[in-house]
Amino acid sequence: MGLSDLSARELLDQLRAGSVSSREVTQACLDAITEQDAAIHAFLHVDAADALRQAAAIDDRRANGDKLGLLAGLPVALKDVLCQQGQPSTCASKMLSGFVPPYDAHAVTKLKQADAVLLGRTNMDEFAMGSSSENSAFGVTRNPWDLSRIPGGSSSGSAAAVAARMTPVSLGSDTGGSIRQPAGLCGIVGMKPTYGRVSRYGLIAYASSLDQIGPFGTDVRSVATVLEAISGHDPRDSTSVNKPVPEYSKTVDQPLTGLKIGIVPEHFAAGLDAEVAAAVKSAIEVYRGLGAEVREVALPHAKYCIATYYLIACSEASSNLSRYDGVHYGHRAASFQNLNEMYAASRGEGFGAEVKRRIMLGTYALSTGYYDQYYVKALKVRRLIRQDFDTAFQQVDVIAGPVTPTAAFPIGEKANDPLAMYLSDIYTISANLAGLPGIALPCGFTTSGLPIGMQLQGRPFDEERILRAARMYEQATDWHTRRPNL
């Protein structure tokens, strides 16, 4: 069995035991990238020499008997939305082509403090806007299970790189499903923590009231371990919450007794692919077999999630992305008559179609005469959506359902139909509006061999319970051990 067959937790055990070095693990990842990534295109930038230097330094400290962090020697790939000092951080946009941040995102600092090896930067939909990687300015990422299909998005490369075993774990960001949706479509585990659990400092902003950073891995234990490393209060993000971080890596293996699982009838209504529905329903039967109580709960405003999300997210995006003005950083047009034209030309040249579309929708929704009709209305419906969850979580501990309506779709299928693309986030988007944690984990395959994911959502700051519930299912099944034929 090669190093790339091991989960992050297994690698950490071997690193700790001294049976493998970080240099060897890192080199195995770099070799896998050399072999696989021409076909998959998960990475935008890999600084092999820098990664090996980090690995060597950690090996040396281990040899010295130094106390090392939770992720010591483990390679981690970063979505290109996270600022990393000294490495290009472009958000897969021409606008930020060549941008090299002068500081690290808080999550990156936490990885460094945990002695992880930062392996490389992964492809994504431009500015985290999209569900397929087709909005990247630097080419599509392909799904390792079927290279003609999308890997999901916007954290496309972070999911595909883990699925193809080019890295044991990675970080992504999730504004409407951008961790959970690609995890589901790539047959791996991905978690969006509660809003406020992980600092957003240095996360290049899309929609600030919805954005949250989270981990990908091949199993729940690995995801729990990375989440523990990156969570915690940071005074530089005023929405980062000052609550103690549980030891997710230790508690994840403890099964729950008396678990109450909610299922939402609307999640299984029209639009859901029959094979996905069957896989998720049998996953829920597995929980029943493990002693969980399953009952129906209602989320009456679920059908309004997409509309609410696009108004709020685009409004926030139109404000956040006004910083790209061709002055402080980013692309500046070569020809213009005056300052105003410089702004407009630089932005027109630097942004791709989906980013422009969302800036336009948000600017419209915030403009005089439409602010109350669109933006404020959406904020009010957002509260109704949150109240639905608060009521549901008085009756159940977690809500289980599908991650996406279908398995991975072919590249190009929805590229020219923005609304159809938006609807692929229908089951994940409400967790962002409500600020709740959610996890996607593998629960089956279609007859054509594409992964199917199950989502578990829970109460705010109840990551520990969600992880334990997810791990119970994982221990009872072997979907997470399958890997694509590459």
Added chain:
Amino acid sequence: MALPLDTVKKVAGLARLQLTAEEIETFSTQLGGILDYVAMLDELDTSAVEPMVHAIELTNVLRDDVLVPSLPRVEGLKNAPKQDGRYFLVPAILEG
């Protein structure tokens, strides 16, 4: 219903986005379609509901007023398209 072309142009001006004639046409159709879709929110009576701006409704998060080092000037200027080592450079904004 398509968004009128003049409205698309006006919004693009507000957003400081230079769009091609083709983009204006496409956005007119696509934004119109999205606005038709989001109109479903009008089915809901929200007159008694408070807007929810944030998932965690924190107020007045303050830190101690202590000076900490900030980004050195040279680092802050490094990514600018045009700068002179001291300032960001932009085209003249005043005539004469």
